[in-house]
Amino acid sequence: MNQATLQQSGKGYxxxxxxxxxxxxxxxxxxxxxxxxxMEVSFGSLAPGQAVPFFHHHKLNEELYIVLSGExxxxxxxxxxxxxxxxxxRIAPAVSRCTKCTGEAxxxxxxxxxxxxxxxxxxxxxxxxxx
Numbered sequence: 001m002n003q004a005t006l007q008q009s010g011k012g013y014x015x016x017x018x019x020x021x022x023x024x025x026x027x028x029x030x031x032x033x034x035x036x037x038x039m040e041v042s043f044g045s046l047a048p049g050q051a052v053p054f055f056h057h058h059k060l061n062e063e064l065y066i067v068l069s070g071e072x073x074x075x076x077x078x079x080x081x082x083x084x085x086x087x088x089x090r091i092a093p094a095v096s097r098c099t100k101c102t103g104e105a106x107x108x109x110x111x112x113x114x115x116x117x118x119x120x121x122x123x124x125x126x127x128x129x130x131x
Contacts, residue, residue, distance in 0.1 A: 004033040004043075018043045021068060021108055040113040044099075046072065051100035058093040061113040065089040068110060071103030083107075092116060 008015040014034040018024055021043070030041040040061070046052070055075070065074070067087040074081045074089055075098045082102075083089060091097055093116050101107035 004028045004030050006033050024108060025106075038114060038118070040111075042111045042113075044109050044111060046070075046099065046101035046107045048101055048104055048106065052098050055096050055098045057096050058113070060093055060115045062093055062116040063091045063097075064112045065091070065099075066110045066112075068108045070101060070105050070107035072099055072101045072107040074099050 004016045004018050006014060006016050016030060016033045018028045018030075024043060024045050025047075027042055027044045030036065030043075031039075034041075065083075065088070067083045067085055067089075069085045071082070071084045074083055074091075075096075076089075076091060077095050081089070084103075099107070099109075
């Protein structure tokens with residue numbers, strides 16, 4: 001499976017799946033499936049030796065990449081940055097970027113996009129403990 005599928009929804013929540021990540025291939029965007037309103041979330045996979053076929057940057061959105069498995073290189077404004085399972089990479093909108101899998105197994109990652117500077121509350125300033 002390389003697409004997100006809605007499994008369940010209720011008032012104020014949605015649950016989706018992209019399937020088993022060890023066999024995930026390609027790219028799956030979640031915004032439309034789960035109804036996010038303040039961010040875009042996607043899962044991506046690059047096969048060994050494969051790279052995203054273009055460099056890009058964003059107008060407003062920063063990106064946060066969380067490498068779930070594999071090894072690769074993020075080229076960020078011409079700088080090659082090695083990544084592996086557990087790496088977390090934050091990229092400002094204007095930074096040119098491209099990703100390549102350099103390992104023997106697929107590079108699988110989660111990408112979260114949100115407008116840079118838009119976070120107003122987080123963790124304890126936004127959470128409400130219920131008794």
